Amino acid sequence: MNTLIDLTGKRFGKLVVREKLPPRDDKRTRWLCDCDCGNSCVAYSYALRKKNQASCGCGKIKDIAGMRFGHLVVLKRSNQYIDTADRGKKYLWECRCDCGQTVYRLSEKLRDEINCSCKSCMEKSAVNAMVNSAGFVEGTQLSKLARTSPNANSTSGVRGVFFNRRSGKWRASIKFQGKHHYLGEHVKIEEAINARQRAEEQYFAPLLEKYV
Ligand SMILES: [Zn+2]
């Protein structure tokens, strides 16, 4: 015998029952409800009728507009949402990143400090953290690349160009991703410097462009 009371269309606090959902393992009757706030949620008959559940939970959610989470300032609740299990909806908050980019986030993610900047700022800060902590990216020390002055022991005044006393020539080399690359010995210092500069462009420029 079916003693089910049809709650479709009935209002319970801020919730209006939209339709019955198929039961799960516990066999209790579940209803898909639309909340006045725009979210939808699933509620059990029992919880609805005893007025235990009178909203999607939004009564507890405070307005976070104007609040800052990491690099994001919350502007307003947007009309964008994500679908949750059981065809529920959760609205996203429109936020502005410090860089000006607009992003949409769930309030619980913000409060847990997850993804509190836009994607490109996240990537940038991940790279910065790497550069700052060790300065190593793709096996190369970026802080050294960015420095153009020669090492203290340089004989030429140019990084990677040394006077070889034995051959009487200027030797050019470059260290990149842990490997020394020999760039030849040159009679004139200018030639050695040119060789080094060409190599810098070849090896360093793409990396610096990418990360700094
Ligand atoms: Zn609600």
Ligand SMILES: [Zn+2]
């Ligand atoms: Zn950003």
